[in-house]
Amino acid sequence: NxxxxxxxxxxxxxxxxxxxxxxxxxxxxxxxxxxxxxETQVNVGSIVDYEIRYDGRTVLAPSAVSMTLSDGRxxxxxxxxxxVSRGSVDSMADxxxxxxxxxxxxxxxxxxxxxxxxxxEFRVYDDAVAYRFATALDKPFRVGREQVxxxxxxDWTVTLPYVKKGxxxxxxxxxxxSFENLYTVAPISALNPGxxxxxxxxxxxxxxxxxxxxxxxxxxxxxxxxxxxEAQNSLEAVFAPCPKxxxxxxYNNIQGKVVEYEDFLVSVDxxxxxxxxxxxxxxxxxVAQSDAVWLLAEPSxxxxxxxxxxxxxxxxxxxxxxxxxxxxKSGINTRTYKYYIDFASANGIEYVILDDGWAVGKGEDLLKxxxxxxxxxxxxYAASKNVGIILWAGYxxxxxxxxxxxRHYSEMGVKGFKVDFMDRDDCLMTAFNxxxxxxxxxxxxxxxxxxxxxxxxxxxxxxxxLNTEGVHGLENMKWSSPEVDQxxxxxxxxxxxxxxxxxxxxxxxxxxxxxDSYRPNNSEPMSQGTRCHQLALYMVFDxxxxxxxxxxxxxxxxxxxxxxxxxxxxxxxxTRVLAGEVGEYIVTARRSGDDWYIxxxxxxxxxxxxxxxxxxxxxxxxxxxxxxANAHRKGIDYRREEKTLDTSVPFSFHLAPGGGFVLKxx
Numbered sequence: 022n023x024x025x026x027x028x029x030x031x032x033x034x035x036x037x038x039x040x041x042x043x044x045x046x047x048x049x050x051x052x053x054x055x056x057x058x059x060e061t062q063v064n065v066g067s068i069v070d071y072e073i074r075y076d077g078r079t080v081l082a083p084s085a086v087s088m089t090l091s092d093g094r095x096x097x098x099x100x101x102x103x104x105v106s107r108g109s110v111d112s113m114a115d116x117x118x119x120x121x122x123x124x125x126x127x128x129x130x131x132x133x134x135x136x137x138x139x140x141x142e143f144r145v146y147d148d149a150v151a152y153r154f155a156t157a158l159d160k161p162f163r164v165g166r167e168q169v170x171x172x173x174x175x176d177w178t179v180t181l182p183y184v185k186k187g188x189x190x191x192x193x194x195x196x197x198x199s200f201e202n203l204y205t206v207a208p209i210s211a212l213n214p215g216x217x218x219x220x221x222x223x224x225x226x227x228x229x230x231x232x233x234x235x236x237x238x239x240x241x242x243x244x245x246x247x248x249x250x251e252a253q254n255s256l257e258a259v260f261a262p263c264p265k266x267x268x269x270x271x272y273n274n275i276q277g278k279v280v281e282y283e284d285f286l287v288s289v290d291x292x293x294x295x296x297x298x299x300x301x302x303x304x305x306x307x308v309a310q311s312d313a314v315w316l317l318a319e320p321s322x323x324x325x326x327x328x329x330x331x332x333x334x335x336x337x338x339x340x341x342x343x344x345x346x347x348x349x350k351s352g353i354n355t356r357t358y359k360y361y362i363d364f365a366s367a368n369g370i371e372y373v374i375l376d377d378g379w380a381v382g383k384g385e386d387l388l389k390x391x392x393x394x395x396x397x398x399x400x401x402y403a404a405s406k407n408v409g410i411i412l413w414a415g416y417x418x419x420x421x422x423x424x425x426x427x428r429h430y431s432e433m434g435v436k437g438f439k440v441d442f443m444d445r446d447d448c449l450m451t452a453f454n455x456x457x458x459x460x461x462x463x464x465x466x467x468x469x470x471x472x473x474x475x476x477x478x479x480x481x482x483x484x485x486x487l488n489t490e491g492v493h494g495l496e497n498m499k500w501s502s503p504e505v506d507q508x509x510x511x512x513x514x515x516x517x518x519x520x521x522x523x524x525x526x527x528x529x530x531x532x533x534x535x536x537d538s539y540r541p542n543n544s545e546p547m548s549q550g551t552r553c554h555q556l557a558l559y560m561v562f563d564x565x566x567x568x569x570x571x572x573x574x575x576x577x578x579x580x581x582x583x584x585x586x587x588x589x590x591x592x593x594x595x596t597r598v599l600a601g602e603v604g605e606y607i608v609t610a611r612r613s614g615d616d617w618y619i620x621x622x623x624x625x626x627x628x629x630x631x632x633x634x635x636x637x638x639x640x641x642x643x644x645x646x647x648x649x650a651n652a653h654r655k656g657i658d659y660r661r662e663e664k665t666l667d668t669s670v671p672f673s674f675h676l677a678p679g680g681g682f683v684l685k686x687x
Contacts, residue, residue, distance in 0.1 A: 048102060052131045055111070056147045059302060063131065063143060069097040071143070073150050075302055080226045082172040084255075086141070088154050088295075091163035091285050094137070096154065101136040108132075118331055118484045119315060120563050120596040120611065126316050142294075149313035151237070151299040157292045163285040169245060169258035169298055171234065173224065176210045176254050180517060180603065181222035182493075184246070189215035192246075196261040197271075197278065199444055200474045200491040203505065204513050206604070209256070212249040217259055219246055219446075219491075221475065223308075223517045223603065231308050231603065233520045237297040237317040237478045240455045242287050244446035244474050245298070260286050261447035273383035275415025276442045277450075287448040296477075301520055306598040309515045309607065314522055318478025323462055329485050330436070330467070331565035331591045332371025334411065335361050339496055339527060340572035341544040353378040354393045359402055364573035366406035368587040372566075373403060374439055376413040384415045387426045400434040409436035416443045416472065420453060427464040437467035437485075446474040458483030469525055469566050476522035480565075487566035492518055494526040495570055499546045503539050507549045508624045508679040509604060511558070516603040519563055527568040528558040529586060531575040533656030536625055536678060550622075550679030551652045552659045556582060557681035559589045560620025561609045567591045581661055585646065585683070589618060599632050606676065608632055621674070621682040627653065630682075631671040641666045642687045648677035663687070 047066040053059070060074045064083065073081035087097025108130045116124045127147065134140040138158040144151050154167075182202040187195030195217045202219075205212075221235035234256075236245045243260040250257035262282040270278035301311045323329070337357075344351045344360055351357045361373045379396070381389040390396045403410050412435055419426060419440050430438075440457060443450055454470055458479060461468050468486045470479075475491040493510060501507070518524060530548035534540070539549045548555055559567065569576065569586060576583040590613040599619070601607035606623040608630065617637055621630065634641070642665045649658030656679070666672065674682050 050105065050131055050133065052129050052143055052145045054145045054147045055109070055127050055129060058147060059145055059150060061143060061145050061150050063133065063141070065100055065102055065133065067099055069100055069141065071152065073300065073302070075226070075230055078228070079174050080230060080232060080302065081300070082174050084170045084172045085168060086152065086170070087168040088139075088164060089166040089168070091165040096135065096137065096139045097168065102133060103136045104134040106132045106134075114316070116315065117326055118329060118480070118487070118565050118592050120593045121312070122594045124312050124316060144317070146313055146316070148303045148307055148311045149299055149301045151297045151313070151317055153297045154295040155293070156289065158289075159292060161288065161290045164287050164289065165285050167258065167260060167286065170250060171224075171247070171256040172252060173209065173226075173254045175227070176208050177227065178206060178208055178225040179212065179222060179256075180204050180206050180225070180513060181212075181218040181247070183213070184217045184219060189213065192217060192259050193282065196447065197444055199472065201493040201497065203493055203510050204517070209249060209254050214249040217246040217248050219474065220244070221517050221521050222247065229304055230302065231305055231516070233301040233308050233311075233517060235299050235301070235314060235475070235477070235521050237299055237314050238294070238319055238482075239296055239446065239451040239474070239477045239479075241448050241452040242296050243448050244451065244477070245296075261445065263287055263448050267449070269417050271444070272442050273415065275384055275417045276444060277417050277420070279445070279447070305516055305603050306601050308520060309601060310596065310598040311520055314478055314520060315481050318481035320481070321484055322459070322482055323484060326484050328465055329487070330371060330409070331487055333567045333569055333587065333591060334372040334374050335365040335370050335573060336374050336376065336527065336568045336570050337361060338376035339499065339546060339568075339570040340575070343544050343572050344574045346574055353391060355395045355399060358394070358399050361573055362399070362403045362406055362408050364576065365408045368576075368583060370408070370569065370587060372409045372411050372436065374411045374413060375399070376439070379412060380418075385418055387414055387418050387422065388429060397433060404434055411435070411437045411439055411467070411469070413439045413441060415441055416453075419457065423457065423460050427460050427466055431464035431466055435466070437461070437469070439469040439471050441472040443470070443473040454479060455483065458486050461485055467566070471525055475518060475524070478522070480522050488523050488525045488564055490525045491521075492524040492526055494524070495528055495530060495548060498530070498541065498548055499543050500541050502541065506625070508554075511550075511554070511622055512606055512624050513604050515561055515598070515601070515607050515609070523563040523565055525566070525568070526558065526562050526564065527570045528555055528562070529569045529571055530555050531571045531579050531582065531657075535654055535656050538656070548656070551648050551656045551677055551681055552582065553646050553648050553652070553683060554622050554679055554681035556585060556646055556683045557620030557622045559586060560611055560618045560683070561607055561622055565591050585644075585685070600630065606630070617686045619682075619684040621676060623676040623678075623680055625678045627676060627678045627680065629673065629675050631673050634666060634668045634672045637666065637668050637686060639668060641668055644685050644687060646683040647674055648680040648682070652677040652680060
């Protein structure tokens with residue numbers, strides 16, 4: 022029957038057109054890393070999602086992305102593609118004040134521009150995938166919500182730092198915290214859905230592959246938190262809303278406490294890019310060595326960085342001004358600080374920090390100086406000894422009068438500020454960090470942004486920000502119970518937190534304790550682990566402004582170790598992670614000029630390691646610090662020797678529980 026055939030043909034054609042219409046709406050774009058190892062596929066249809074394959078294996082299942090504006094528009098739902106552009110970059114970038122003097126930047130990119138004035142940009146490096154939203158709109162709007170999700174193929178293990186404070190399920194109560202916590206290691210299925218984790222965090226994708234998730238370029242945009250999602254094997258993002266009302270409060274009334282939030286994340290007044298959502302991918306050592314965050318960060322806003330001086334710092338607070346063998350009462354006074362300056366000068370240490378107490382009261386007004394201190398005299402005395410002075414400042418006091426404070430102390434001769442107790446990463450606080458960096462640079466001042474989140478690229482954009490905290494550093498050993506496992510934490514940091522940039526860990530303890538002998542002590546604090554563990558941290562951790570946390574009196578008593586620490590550079594020409602496993606151990610080599618420094622640390626598990634030192638060249642002579650024969654009982658026990666190395670054969674050494682190893686070529 023012809024009519025039946027025609028009807029069937031018409032139905033087939035309609036069905037075919039419908040299928041073609043659906044297919045036309047579903048577009049996929051593939052981007053492959055220059056090495057071909059990583060592939061990202063971006064899918065645009067009723068939603069926008071992306072997925073990642075590593076060596077052909079899916080390590081991130083399709084994961085949706087979107088941005089919802091306060092007026093109801095959603096970027097990422099029923100999106101209409103306007104233009105697609107691709108690009109490739111392979112160039113060298115100067116990277117002063119970093120762990121390598123030059124970096125190779127190599128990636129392939131995809132920019133999908135959509136109707137409505139917004140776009141998504143993807144970059145695929147040989148060790149990372151990153152994407153970000155951007156807008157060309159010049160009319161003001163507000164971002165109400167951003168959807169960031171990570172869907173994994175299996176119930177993989179996650180290493181993450183939960184937020185310490187707040188109530189489970191009440192995310193608003195968790196946004197005010199110190200960004201200092203030990204890591205929890207658990208399968209996704211065992212995570213607490215009501216507890217936020219801050220970044221970076223790591224996912225073990227099996228077969229030796231790790232994924233380290235973080236965000237980059239947090240300028241006037243909130244930092245990202247992740248928690249267990251509703252979907253199986255998923256993590257979902259949460260962001261702090263824009264604060265509406267902030268009052269003085271918190272520690273010594275020098276913090277800004279949010280008492281009311283807006284119903285949006287951030288206001289946008291002009292075309293801008295938003296933060297990168299980055300995923301560093303590879304083996305443990307490849308992740309630890311990744312420079313993806315620095316490369317994704319915006320270039321330096323300071324054209325001439327020659328005035329910015331990295332260095333080491335003699336620090337007063339950790340050792341509680343506890344010096345001895347002097348004929349005056351130590352404390353927050355001029356004579357004590359001159360003692361610190363004399364120590365710094367004698368050992369080639371670039372700075373001394375005057376921590377909490379140099380300003381009157383609780384530091385609410387930074388232009389009023391403690392009468393026990395002759396600040397101008399201290400600054401002048403330090404200058405005569407070729408030592409710079411850095412002043413500690415509470416966030417609220419610094420924020421309140423930033424311009425005058427920076428101008429006044431710069432004219433006095435102060436070299437920088439250590440700003441503390443920000444304890445938030447909403448859009449107002451991230452904007453503060455950038456504004457503080459800009460204002461400080463205007464007056465030739467360096468910054469240590471203590472009490473804040475990880476750097477997220479600010480150290481490239483504003484290289485006068487020499488360091489940031491966002492770490493459960495050695496200061497916590499002044500009060501932490503013996504149950505706190507700082508050794509396990511130390512061997513997680515290089516693979517997770519350090520991926521985001523340098524950190525103010527404040528190492529250098531001279532009183533070192535075995536697992537059984539450690540006790541918290543505020544006035545005479547000690548570290549967990551061995552002396553060599555502390556020495557090795559100067560190579561293992563990135564810190565362009567690096568503390569000597571212990572008492573100058575203790576350092577003077579420990580000349581061999583002090584001479585070594587004082588001679589270690591804080592920025593490098595080259596960095597190599599020679600070996601390591603997250604949570605177990607790491608061996609890091611760094612080069613400054615022709616000199617190589619190698620540091621190794623382990624958790625409480627003792628181990629014997631072999632490393633290939635052929636890159637040092639033949640007939641290499643070195644000074645070596647190793648754990649002493651009794652370091653497992655007495656943490657201060659170490660051995661120093663000088664020897665010629667046969668670099669044609671593997672080099673073997675032993676690490677005691679919580680131990681360390683140091684080698685420097687001569």
